[in-house]
Amino acid sequence: MDQFRIIGGRKLKGGVGVSGAKNSALPCLAATLLTTETVTLHNVPYVRDLITMRRLLEDLGARVLVPELRTHRIDARTVENIEAPYELVKTMRASVLALGPLVARFGRARVSLPGGCAIGQRPIDQHLGALEKMGARIELHGGVVAAACDRLRGAEIVFDTVTVTGTENILMAAALARGRTVLVNAACEPEVTDLAELLVKMGARIGGIGTSVLTVDGVDALGGAEHRIIPDRIETGTLAVAAAITGGELEITDCAPQHLEAVIEKLRACGVEIEQTATDRLHVRRRNRLRAQSLTTEVYPGFPTDMQAQYMALMTQAEGEAEIVETIFENRFMHASELQRLGAHLRVAGASVHVSGPAPLTGARIMASDLRASASLVLAGLVAEGETWIERVYHIDRGYEQIEEKLRSAGAEIERVKGGRE
Numbered sequence: 001m002d003q004f005r006i007i008g009g010r011k012l013k014g015g016v017g018v019s020g021a022k023n024s025a026l027p028c029l030a031a032t033l034l035t036t037e038t039v040t041l042h043n044v045p046y047v048r049d050l051i052t053m054r055r056l057l058e059d060l061g062a063r064v065l066v067p068e069l070r071t072h073r074i075d076a077r078t079v080e081n082i083e084a085p086y087e088l089v090k091t092m093r094a095s096v097l098a099l100g101p102l103v104a105r106f107g108r109a110r111v112s113l114p115g116g117c118a119i120g121q122r123p124i125d126q127h128l129g130a131l132e133k134m135g136a137r138i139e140l141h142g143g144v145v146a147a148a149c150d151r152l153r154g155a156e157i158v159f160d161t162v163t164v165t166g167t168e169n170i171l172m173a174a175a176l177a178r179g180r181t182v183l184v185n186a187a188c189e190p191e192v193t194d195l196a197e198l199l200v201k202m203g204a205r206i207g208g209i210g211t212s213v214l215t216v217d218g219v220d221a222l223g224g225a226e227h228r229i230i231p232d233r234i235e236t237g238t239l240a241v242a243a244a245i246t247g248g249e250l251e252i253t254d255c256a257p258q259h260l261e262a263v264i265e266k267l268r269a270c271g272v273e274i275e276q277t278a279t280d281r282l283h284v285r286r287r288n289r290l291r292a293q294s295l296t297t298e299v300y301p302g303f304p305t306d307m308q309a310q311y312m313a314l315m316t317q318a319e320g321e322a323e324i325v326e327t328i329f330e331n332r333f334m335h336a337s338e339l340q341r342l343g344a345h346l347r348v349a350g351a352s353v354h355v356s357g358p359a360p361l362t363g364a365r366i367m368a369s370d371l372r373a374s375a376s377l378v379l380a381g382l383v384a385e386g387e388t389w390i391e392r393v394y395h396i397d398r399g400y401e402q403i404e405e406k407l408r409s410a411g412a413e414i415e416r417v418k419g420g421r422e
């Protein structure tokens with residue numbers, strides 16, 4: 001398994017481009033299952049999860065052409081199989097996004113039930129409850145969820161909890177249902193909006209896009225479309241923290257600053273200078289000491305849980321004490337003990353972590369446990385004295401496109417060591 005070797009202490013400087021959003025590209029690829037016509041997606045990030053999603057589509061019988069590295073042309077006319085197997089679901093929970101489109105188009109779908117994962121239990125009861133309300137019969141047998149119906153019918157769905165992929169699954173299902181579906185307490189994350197915009201291009205009738213109440217008037221068929229995936233706001237935020245934690249300066253290009261307001265506001269409060277230099281550019285610089293600021297993760301437009309681990313790495317270098325409260329997932333502090341191994345002063349208490357700083361970090365061997373945790377360890381490695389070795393970097397490859405090359409191009413000393421000694 002690959003590892004990263006980082007020598008800390010280099011201030012980042014330069015320009016770095018942001019890739020397309022993983023969490024938008026995943027549902028947009030799943031949405032291509034809804035139509036017999038070709039859908040072309042641009043700016044699809046070249047990351048492991050997208051390769052897995054492409055495999056899933058091909059397994060189901062779709063033809064996926066990749067005429068250029070980040071363009072996918074999907075023809076799902078030939079889909080015959082309606083089962084997302086455990087082998088794929090266990091490596092990527094987002095495989096569950098095949099459920100809504102398959103049951104809407106074919107009247108049946110089988111998807112292995114994803115188990116718990118490194119950040120929490122992550123049930124899919126909200127996805128299943130909504131499909132049942134739309135007329136699907138749901139059965140769970142042998143770890144596989146089977147959904148069947150003649151044609152889904154519109155319904156009023158009130159989500160008990162805000163769920164991103166749940167909203168996306170039901171939005172896709174509702175697009176082909178008979179009649180009107182209203183989704184109340186829907187997720188408003190930019191990735192949900194991006195999916196809704198693709199669906200509209202395919203002929204779906206969706207109102208309330210960008211709000212927590214979505215109204216979908218089902219149509220009999222959806223058609224082909226061409227769509228560009230939005231920039232990855234979490235990669236953007238991670239790069240901003242990289243500039244801030246090293247006391248460096250980065251021009252972050254090809255990004256969507258409007259999707260990052262809570263992150264920008266928080267970083268500014270810590271003393272990071274952030275300026276929007278063009279509609280798709282941010283200039284991030286840190287010259288003064290960082291000030292500790294407490295934080296609570298929230299659904300969009302609040303501070304994203306997917307930036308919590310990276311922010312914790314930053315707080316290890318800030319003056320004072322910060323309390324970081326995680327409200328979205330019940331077990332998303334696996335990075336805390338690894339940061340401690342580097343010398344961070346942290347105290348985990350239930351759903352919060354108290355960080356006091358600045359703590360001088362020193363390199364050590366540490367282990368990545370999930371995607372965002374790995375990003376936080378890389379950030380800490382950038383300021384730790386000496387050598388940091390991060391094991392299991394396959395986690396970071398799931399969602400960051402060539403992170404080590406991007407950071408190296410801005411002056412970081414980081415290299416990938418192929419097939420390390422695990």
Ligand code: EPU
Nearest residue numbers: 023094122123124125126127161162163164165328329371
């Ligand atoms: N939840 C339920 N029941 C459900 C669905 C969700 O109780 O049926 C709970 C979850 O257990 C969790 C909360 O609701 O406590 C929010 O979960 P959500 O469903 O919103 O998460 P998700 O859709 O599985 C997506 C992203 C995650 C991101 C979360 C929160 C994708 C593919 N994944 O997951 O991204 O953390 O939303 O914003 O879009 C990542 O990229 O590293 C990542 C984990």
